Amino acid sequence: MISTTEISKDVYRISVFVPEFNMKLSHFLVKDDEPLLFHAGLRSMFPVLREEISRLIDISKIRHIGFSHFESDECGALNQWLELAPAAQPVCGLVGALVSVNDFSIRPARVLSRDDILLTGRFRFRFIPTPHVPHGWDAGVLFEESEQTLFCSDLFHQWGHLKPATADSIMECCKDALLESEAGPFANYVPYTHHTGRVLQTLAEYKPKTLAVMHGSTYYGDGAQALRDLAIVMRDVLGPKEQPIKP
Numbered sequence: 001m002i003s004t005t006e007i008s009k010d011v012y013r014i015s016v017f018v019p020e021f022n023m024k025l026s027h028f029l030v031k032d033d034e035p036l037l038f039h040a041g042l043r044s045m046f047p048v049l050r051e052e053i054s055r056l057i058d059i060s061k062i063r064h065i066g067f068s069h070f071e072s073d074e075c076g077a078l079n080q081w082l083e084l085a086p087a088a089q090p091v092c093g094l095v096g097a098l099v100s101v102n103d104f105s106i107r108p109a110r111v112l113s114r115d116d117i118l119l120t121g122r123f124r125f126r127f128i129p130t131p132h133v134p135h136g137w138d139a140g141v142l143f144e145e146s147e148q149t150l151f152c153s154d155l156f157h158q159w160g161h162l163k164p165a166t167a168d169s170i171m172e173c174c175k176d177a178l179l180e181s182e183a184g185p186f187a188n189y190v191p192y193t194h195h196t197g198r199v200l201q202t203l204a205e206y207k208p209k210t211l212a213v214m215h216g217s218t219y220y221g222d223g224a225q226a227l228r229d230l231a232i233v234m235r236d237v238l239g240p241k242e243q244p245i246k247p
């Protein structure tokens with residue numbers, strides 16, 4: 001079940017619902033002078049994604065393939081896209097490039113440092129490293145400054161076949177998703193470290209107006225408040241609990 005939604009002008013959310021996991025996997029195509037795909041997706045989804053995205057753009061023209069961290073739903077099909085788009089390059093942080101991507105990818109990554117800007121034409125993507133948020137040493141996010149869209153990967157994860165985008169609060173769904181994950185085989189999906197609150201606060205300071213969420217509805221609204229609310233939810237659900245110290 002694949003569906004495409006233009007979440008803002010020239011930004012497309014291509015989403016696949018996986019009933020077995022009760023989860024949507026969303027990939028974002030940004031049409032610009034140098035088109036960018038954020039989330040290369042699973043290898044197993046590549047044929048269906050390729051077909052859907054080829055309705056939106058000449059795939060050979062894709063220039064940048066971004067993702068948050070090295071994991072199959074983020075970049076499993078990276079090489080398949082690179083084979084079809086000869087000028088395309090992976091885009092990630094230094095840790096991602098040196099630890100995983102440059103070994104895996106058929107072409108080396110363009111490495112972005114904190115606050116580096118990737119210009120694709122009219123869109124400006126700022127790279128923000130977010131180690132272990134949502135997870136992975138190499139994690140980072142892209143913030144598109146002209147439309148104030150945060151491509152936030154697994155942050156704000158929501159289970160279910162939800163609508164593509166909403167201006168209603170997604171926090172209850174996010175909290176439920178975290179609680180449900182912690183109670184089942186996907187426990188420890190998201191670590192909670194002494195950096196977590198600070199990283200979310202840093203993202204809030206960019207004041208996103210749109211949260212381009214990988215698993216769940218895109219959110220339109222006060223992204224800064226949503227990030228601060230998420231920090232509280234994550235602290236409450238995942239933060240250290242008082243543990244008796246054994247003598």
Ligand SMILES: [Fe+2]
Binds near residue numbers: 069071134135154
């Ligand atoms: Fe992930």
Ligand SMILES: [Fe+2]
Binds near residue numbers: 073153
């Ligand atoms: Fe994910």
